[in-house]
Amino acid sequence: MNVHADLTPDHKVIAEKRGALVEFGGVTKTYGPVTALRPTSLRIEAGEFFAIIGPSGSGKSTLLGITAGFIVPSAGMIRIDGADIVAVPPYSRNFGMVFQNYALFPHMTVAENIGFPLRMRGVAKAEKAERVARALAMVRLEGLGDRRPSELSGGQQQRVALARAAVYDPLLLLMDEPLGALDKNLREEMQEEIKKFQKALGVTVIYVTHDQQEAAAMADRLAIMRNGRLEQIGSPRELYERPQNVFVAGFLGEASILPVTKTSPLAGGFAVAELAGGGNVEAVASTGVGEALCIRPECIVVGPDAEQTDNVFAAQVEEAVYANGSVRYRLRLDGSGHVVNARFSTRPDLVLMQPGQRTKVGWARRDGLLIEGRPET
């Protein structure tokens, strides 16, 4: 990693500061009879980039609002480097926050916006000007300090918001769908930029988004939320390759999730499961042997090679979609009638199968996971 290469020595000084260790202990929020956040305990390491993803109404914004201090939790505590901050008002928490629509003050110039937190902290004029200039340089907006936010593009506004939230060296940076308002190409560019920025500052980041690809690309670890509950926490790879339940499996990527009726254990952590509708498969018995089988699309082998795998089925191609060097097949298994999705890279000489064509489908038993929950049909 060579993230410091293009930073001036000033920035290296900042980089030596570390972010805060954040601990949530039984944090809960109820509104009358409605539970927005079930008791949540979570430990986010100092300097970690932690993403929270989930559909709207899953409680991720509530958790972020509680951390920022906008929402008072019904129970529980939040510790920053060991000190409980639940009773501390938002303006004394010394966290940075980037909002989805940036919330740049329209009546102030870019420099005044970035200088605002320093002004609130009583920083002397000369030092303030210097730090604002440094922050502008860090987000590559030199010379735009006198503009109004409305005169900047979306990406530039986003960078101003980032500079404003970081100019006072907060220990924790909260981000609420910060790239939600940008178009796809700019979003990918900003993902890299934010990641670089976070590495340079060494700040702890809690990043809320509903975009699972964005979260997976940026975060060290991520948590998936649903119905006010943390469903699973882990690195992007862990969550993708070892989902514990149907919701997590379905939320990340496009898994094939098939219902199973009966499982019986085998040696070596494997189990035999009977697919609903007929057919036996061998698969990895995860911690909780459940009612569903999850297979990732890139693990499924299609064509004559499928014969070599542990679980082989005859199937019919239902749909073939080509996109940018990869092909995705939707295949219906004979007998049980379940649908599996397969995806692999193509080469120019590869002949694609057509809908209606008959073929073989299979996967290794180590690529099938028995997980909790009932698949949606």
Add this chain to the structure above:
Amino acid sequence: MTDPRLWRILSYGILAFAVLVLIYLVLPTLVIVPLSFSSETFLSFPPPGFSLQWYDAFAQSLDYRIAILNSVKIGLPAALFATVFGTLAALALVRGHLPGRRLLSALMIAPLILPQIVLAIGLFPIMVKLGIIGSYAGILLGHTVLAMPLVFITVAAALKSYAPTYELAAMTLGANRWNTFRFVTLPMIKPGVIVGFIFAFAFSFDELILAIFLTNPATRTVPRLLWEHLNYQMTPVIAAATVVLLVITLSMLAIAAVYARTGARKPSGAAS
């Protein structure tokens, strides 16, 4: 209905109707203007000849001079109080989490909807009892109550025009509640506050019913003086005074309109 000619005739018809409505709204107000230049000694229409004598009489009149001073002395503090309290009420009811906010909002604008005579009759005995009938304080209180809804409406509209995210952002950046108000909320709602102040002053400057009940000859305002003159002497000096009043009020409303426009442009530009 798809015949373009029919549509054109229809649109001309609508335009003509709109012009008629405008004439109907504005013309009676403007009839007073030629009357004020009349050479006749009583109000008659059309005026027989042109003269500036009534403007001269208006300028010379001590009664009018005192009344104008009274109107300003009452209007400015009434507008100021209405602006402060109206703004505070709008903040509490738009941004706060009070229970029964809808009912309270309705109560806030009630003085605007209820007949002013009801308030005047109610205030009269109370002020007699308090011994402030006829004083500046009495009419000031009355006008503040009536002007507050105007400020409340303009400031509430300004607050509703942007998401409270700006205030949340200011707080995360280290601004306490007062600094958040001073550096973020107030600048964002400034056009609404200024327009509300102008409306409140214009209202007090034109108000008659409370002035009849609550002022005396020493504290009477311009509208009350005009009304008294209408009862006793029908000279065109009334018309001249009215035109002056009209010009003042219209120019204040024009300022308000300009402020409301420039104010509306700024936040919307940032939100896009």
